[in-house]
Amino acid sequence: MDERKRDSMVAYLRRRMAEVGIEPDDLAAAIAEDQLKQKTARYRSATGEIWSGDGEMPQWLKQAISAGQSLEHFAVEHAAPAAPAMTETRTKVDWSQDPFAGSRLAAAQPSHRDT
Incomplete structure (x- = not known):
């Protein structure tokens, strides 16, 4: 972006x-x-629904397993990689798939900006 x-x-x-x-x-x-x-969370869906693994299995997970998906597919990895140190320069990111590209939101100009 x-x-x-x-x-x-x-x-x-x-x-x-x-x-x-x-x-x-x-x-x-x-x-x-x-x-x-x-x-x-021990299990997470693609839409962000979570389940700790305690209590009754939620409907979204029951449906996914019934459709043939494995429980391990939804397992959350707790070993997240360490965040990179903040730098003064921003890294370049390919935002070609930006959902706001071409919309009014992308064209809106900020009302003011500190310099």
Whole structure:
């Protein structure tokens, strides 16, 4: 994603958060809560549904297994790779499949930018 698209996305998200009354602290708390849930998850679907392995197997997993998928396919690997150190320069990423490319969102200009 080029810098202009990134700035447009950030501006759009900030406007939407302000419109619905979401504060950055609310967002940070929600992300932290999700991360705690993710750590206890033993199985995860492609849509983000999780199961700890305790209690009754959820319907999404029952259906997948009935369709022939293995339980191991949904197993969560807890050994996540270490995050790379932050650098001053951004790494280049191929965003050719950007879902916002060509949309109003990608074309929106930030209302202001600090220099």
